[in-house]
Amino acid sequence: MKNAIETKNLTKIYKNFTAVNSLNLEIPEKSIFGLLGPNGAGKTTTIKMLTCLIQPTSGQATVGGYDVQKNPNEVRNLLGMVPQQVSLYKDLTVQENSELCADYYGVPVDEKYDRIEDLMELVDIKYARNKRVGQLSGGQKQKASLVASLVHRPEILFLDEPTIGLDPTTKRTLWDLIRELNDEGNTIILCSHDMHEVDMLCDNVGIINTGNLVAYDTPQGLKDSLLKEEKEEHEIKMKDTLRDISNENEVNKSTKEDIETLNLKKMSFLLKETNDSIISAIQSNPKVHGVEVAKNGRFNLRIDNFDDDAVNDVLKDIIGAGGVVKSIFTQEPSLEDVFIKATAEVNEDDRA
Ligand SMILES: Nc1ncnc2c1ncn2[C@@H]1O[C@H](COP(=O)(O)OP(=O)(O)OP(=O)(O)O)[C@@H](O)[C@H]1O
Secondary structure, three states: OOEEEEEEEEEEEEOOEEEEEEEEEEEEOOOEEEEEOOOOOOHHHHHHHHOOOOOOOEEEEEEOOEEOOOOHHHHHHHEEEEOOOOOOOOOOEHHHHHHHHHHHOOOOHHHHHHHHHHHHHHHOOHHHOOOEHHHOOHHHHHHHHHHHHHOOOOOEEEEEOOOOOOOHHHHHHHHHHHHHHHHOOOEEEEEOOOHHHHHHHOOEEEEEEOOEEEEEEOHHHHHHHHHHHHHHHHHHHHHHHHHHHHHHOOOOHHHHHHHHHHOEEEEEEEEOOOOHHHHHHHHOOOOEEEEEEOOOOEEEEEEEOOOOOHHHHHHHHHHHOOOOEEEEEEOOOOHHHHHHHHOOOOOHHHHO
């Protein structure tokens, strides 16, 4: 698979402050890539370099095979950009802004009205086409911005916090649109602080912290690696604690309990009906620790966090004993956990 974007040691230094430090990134064609990072990490600076708004201090970047420094015009023709702050003319209407963008990118006159019509239909902003952008709500502005950015059919679309401030329904409409554009073969670069959004939409995620790329994988790959890291940390902690205990020659009850629960994850089932045979079936599973039946009939238990089959095994026990599961909940690492871990160490001094 070809890459839509490649960077090699891409660096931006403002005076003596390193905003982006030697970034090496590969974004496959026709994928949705999520760029994450805390405030001030260097996301917008990276996007600005890739969209030819600012010059890198050193390193290279290619977009659609074109070098951002040597062929900025070719790069600009390939991409569309929805920035954090909507950059349309406030005194012009949605229609006028869209036409202006179409003319700027040289969209043939016999196509431009149809394209604008189709896009307005797609994002549902037709009803406000004759309103001035300055009079629109935040969500309407975002939609107008999308129409203007997509009118020249960019192969690569940059979206900087596209759903910030949108209501949940409009947000989901926009997610559908992003997926649709991707299905049509567009590459999408999404900058967002919304972890759920990134998890739902992106094929790959890069986490940038103090100008450095600190993680790059699929969302699931990142979560799995956190689980693996936790397992390794847990094993080290176990060994240390057991050594301490044997040194002290005394096993404190709460310490023992701490060790036992370190590697357990919470799991909870709501069954249609409960009876003793279901309870004893769950209790007799060696992977289950401490079953508790809550007043609302929900089973709360803990299972081995690192055993891939544990959830399946408990389910089999319940179904085998004639139980009907209405809902199930397990606590897994989220992309937010990965983000917090990957960006925990902040050393702004290193950037100067
Ligand atoms: N023109 C500039 N001159 C000096 N420093 C700058 C300039 N633009 C950005 N920076 C600094 O570079 C760093 C990265 O900024 P950038 O806007 O790329 O962060 P970001 O990851 O997009 O943050 P946010 O999530 O808050 O939008 C910040 O510390 C910022 O202050």
